[in-house]
Amino acid sequence: MIERTPVLNILTHFILAVGFILLFLPLWIAFVAATHTIQAVNSAPVELWPGNQLWVNMQEAWVKSDFGQKFVNTLIVAVAVVIGKITIAAITAFGIVFFNHRLRMVIFWLIFITLMLPLEVRIVPTYAVAANALLPFQKLMDWTGLTWLIESASGIRVAMEWNLLNSYTGLILPLIATATGTFLYRQFFLTIPDELVEAAKMDGSGPLRFLWDILIPLSRTNIAALATIMFVYAWNQYLWPLLVITDRANYGLVVVELRTLVPDSLTTGGGTPTWHLAMAATLMIMIPPILVVIFMQRWFVRGLINTDK
C-alpha cells in the first residue's frame, strides 16, 4: 500500500530495532564472554566488545568436554530421529487414509491423544520402560496368564528383557513417535484425488508401490518442512538423554553436556568460574540448529505452522 508516513516509519524501524536488540543482546553477551580470557570475563562491568580469545577458548572447551564424540553422537541421533519420524509419520498416515478398515478412527485418536502426554509428565515411568522396553509385554503376558500357560506347557519361564539405557536405540526410539507429523501427512494424503489411486490400481500398482513411487515423491515439501523442525527438536533434546545416558563418554550428547558446564561451586571447586569456556561451548552447541533455521527458513516456518496442533 502506498502511504507516506515518515514519522511512523521511523517509529516502526525503532520498535523493530529495539526488539531485535533485546533478542540478540543475551547471545551477544554470551558470544563476547567466549572471546575473552578468564580474568576479563570475571571482572565487572561486563565486556561488550569481543576480544581475541575465541579460537583459544573454543579449542579448550572442545577438549575439556570431549566434544568430538559427542557432536558425532548428537548428529547421529538427530538425523536418525528425523528419518524415523518422517518414515513413521508417512506410513501411519498411509495406513489410515488409503485403506478402508474399521479401526481407522480408533488409530487416529490413539495417536492424537499422545499430544496430551509430553515426556515431562510421564518421565519417571518412561524411564522404567527404558530399563526394559519389553516390560509392558511381559506384564501383559503375566496378567493374561500367558506366561503361566507357556511355563506349564513347555517348562520355560518367559522373561523378556531389552535394556535401552546407554544405547542409541534408547535415545532414538521413544522420540520417533509423532502425532504432529502423522497429522501433517494425513492432511496431505487427504488431498490426493481418488483418480490417482484408481489410475495406479489400474496400472497394476499395489499399495506399497503407490506409496513409494507416487506419494513419497509428491510429498517432498512435507518432508522438507518436517525435516527442518524435527532436526531442531531432536538436536535440542535434553531431559530424555539426560536420564537414558549415564555413560557420557561414549553416548553423551552435546546439549546434555551443558549441564556439566555450569560454573558453580560444584564444578570449579571454589575457583574462578570458567564462564569463558562455558559460553564458548554453549555457542558451539547452538550453531547447527541456528544454521538450519536460518538457511531453511522457508521450510522451517511452513513446517512449524502446519504441524503445530
Place this chain on the structure above:
Amino acid sequence: MRRAYFKNNWIAALVVAPQLIIIFVFFYWPASQAIYWSLTLEQPWGGGNTWVGLENFRTVLSDPVYWSSIRVSIIFALASTALAMGMAMILALFADRQLTGYRLYRVGMIWPYAIAAPAVGLAFRFVFNPNAGLFSFINTIAPETWNPTLNGTQALIMVIIAGAWKLVSYNFIFFLAALQSIPRSLTEAAAMDGAGVLRRMRDVQLPLLAPTFFFILVINITDSFTDSFGIVDTLTGGGPARATDLMVYKIYSDGFRGFDYSGAATQSVILMGLVIALTFIQFRYVERRVHYT
C-alpha cells in the same frame, strides 16, 4: 470422502503397527503406570507395591512445598506468556508493514527458536550473573543489590525473562503468519475509508488476530508447564531455597534424586491432568486455524 481404497488390509496393519507399538510402550504404558504408582506406595529398590488409594494425593496436596511449587509455576506461566505474547505481537504488527529490511528483521526474530532450553538457561545465567554479567554494574554502585543466586524473587524474574525470551520467536512466527493471511482487500478498504496505519492495527488487524491469540495463549501456557525443565536446570537448578522449583522440575528432582517414585508419579498425574485440561480447552473453545477467505 474418499472412494478409492486399497483392499489388502494386512498391509495397513503392517504400516500402522510400528507407531502403535511405540506409543503403547512409551506413552500409554508409562502414563498408566504413573496412575498406578500414584495410587500405590512403591519401594524404590523392589519390595512390591501396596495399594494406598488416594493417600499419595493427600500427602502431596497437603505439602506446603508442593503448593509453593504450584504457585511459582503459575506465576512463571502467566508472566512469561504475557511478556512473550505482548512483545511478539507488537513486533509482528510492525514487521508486517514490510518496510525496508523486513527480511532481515524477520530472520532476526525467528532464529532464537533454534536454541535449546538448557543453552538459553546457561547463557542467561551468565547475563544475569551478579559478579560478571550485564547487571554487575548495579552491584558496583550499590553492593549486594542484584543477586539472583540468593534472592528468590530475582531468581524467578530471571527464569521468567529467559522463558519469555525463548517463546518470543515462536509466537512471532504465528502472529506474522496470521497477519499475512488477512486479505489485503480488508486493510485496503480500511485505508480508503481514511484509517491510518495505527488505526488499522487497532480496528482491523488486532480483532482478526483473536483466534491466533487464544491458540498461542494455550500453547504458551502448556509449554511453560512442561518445556521449562531445561531452562530451570541450567539457570537456577530450582533454587535458591526452591524459589524457582517449577512443578516439572520438582517431579524430576523428587523422582530421580529423592527416589520418591510414588510422590513423583502423583505429581506427574496432577501435571498430566493440567496438560489434558489445557489441551481440551484448546480444542473445545479455540479455533484451530485462522480462515478469513
